Amino acid sequence: MSDDAPPHSAPAMRQPPGDPVSGAGRVPSTAAGTPPTAPPAPLPPARRDLAPDLARGFMLLVIATVHAHLFRVATGAGGFTLDGTLDVVATAVMALFAENRGYPMFAALFGYGLAQIHRRRTDEGRPWPWVRRLLRRRGRWLVVIGVAHTALLFYGDIISVYGLIALAFVAMLRFTDRRLLTHAFAWMAAGTLAYSAAQNLVFGAAQEPTGGQNPGPLLDVLFRLMTLPVFWPLMIAISVFPFLMGVWAERRRLLEAPGRHRALLVRIAAGGIGLAVLGGIPQALVNVEVWSVGPVAATAVFWVHLLTGYAGGFGYAAAIALVAPRLGRRRGPVTAALAATGRRSMTAYLLQSVVWAALIPPYALNVAPGLGDAQAVALGVGVWLATVVICDMLRRAGFRQGPAEWFLRRMTYGRPARG
Template identity: 75%
Template structure:
């Protein structure tokens, strides 16, 4: 689809969610580097840490997973509309999934332990068949994954990972030891992230069948309800976790696990609410495209490239053998660094757009590996002959 005819809402949503992801990661790096909890050094730090719990933490990945499901369903619907049989479409989707896994593993080896690209690739490989489910069967499976996957993730996060809080750091980190640690944790990271991503992935498929983001004018009432309820539920349901994060409340481990589970569940609602609100904003804008909107849409259109660029920034800024700035930051400063990294990717994405590149390098590579080299157009002389 030509860039000028792309639906605005999905690209705006991805561009905005990259901001959420960048600030959450930066905040997390500050926490993980010290192992001593959040800094909470003054009213600003407390306010920022609370706001991150209410509006950002575990709100970004559900929307990204939903958008991934939405995009995969679009591919399925377009190819079947062209008359392609299911075995051909399945092979296409699985080839795309395999290359996503390959890109994600390379991302993990070289840059970042929290890669999500390989997780989406595995979901494409394991769950391509759900694209043919009826709505009822699809949503039944989705809500089952929501309940079980989020509970398992909450248990592991608060019982296993929470036990490591405040422990003394081990041997001095090096590029090699960091790479080994990322690879060692990958087999444990994958099932946890799959467990909490399948639900929004399936909801994204359901939404794509109704073209909620491509035709928001037909779904205004539903989108308004989803935005109000989803964002409201995320904020209200996030208050207990925010109180824990700012150390106003120190519940038992069992209660803390339950609170975090609720935080994950309302995070799904928040992610869907953000997507709905952005669809309504895009609808209100109509055909208007100012420089800010164009830059945000360019970022969303190149979301994988911009996500990988964020990891390049973290690889330079965070490790102690590089700039190692995380431990010296306050909570507010860490979030500011995350926003600055995101803004840098927005500028780069917009420069690509202005230069005439319709895709980022990561998107170009994935498309080439999925579809192969495009057929060469016949030259005029050949047609005349």
């Protein structure tokens, strides 16, 4: 979720919650090891690769619908309504195509963008300590933005998670491919098992009915901040794998040159999305109450859902990379609006949270308990569409960045020189 680079900025909000968050640009040539006299200007849309922007724009739709659906569960009757065919279909579709399928792509795009910054700065002759300081400064400000987002708006922030990953794992950008993939799959195995084991225990309370109680905004802020010591380790555990796979993909320019990797991208798209749907069937059956399982089986079902969600996120990214060149040659208003949203993904992600803060809490409009599952998904689509319209208005007004992207860039690179 940022705007320093052609192919990406994720997110993901996060993600996440997503992703919101990353990118790269061009810095004026200066002496190695010294800061540039001015930060690089954001690249104009015509010079940006379309695929990552489209991917983030589309994944923000996944994030919005997932959040709206889960808000209804957490603040409603404590479960899915399933009052009619539409509710059953909506709940099943979310399990097969959306839940735990959006944040892996945002985390991968974040890794892709961070690797781009490293490559471009290194190609300019910057020494590693200089690049590392730049990336860690970016990570620190992502944490600041994410903590503020948590305190003011939303308990499921992913921006701070990406910032912590940038701080803790920046050295892995210099790993060999073999070492990088070894760490990636080790995190996949350990992280998904730990998250699945903790999921029912830690997050089960979030899906209990509120019983009409109104905690008030101040207690809500306190509760959200108190969840961070538990939320951060669990989200990092399942985000490092896609982050590292994004670094691996950037080394091969998979999103920048899809024509050179068409066969690989086709396999990732078809196999990844197919595997995600297949792996989502057990969780969908549980969610629509066709299959009743005990705690151990529920953990196993969720673990399969989580693992195959990685494949789905990567598959979505590959599919968008395949169609982006054709869309780019005859870019219409819809494609331009989606790309504008992806370029301003952090701003769009935060805007979604502003809407949720107005609609969801019991001390606000408290609309969730009155919604069915299908209505909640429709609400998520509507919120996403509103952010697309706002981001496209910013594009048409001549703003290359959203406010969040502008702030992160300013804090990372400093004030631009006059003239």
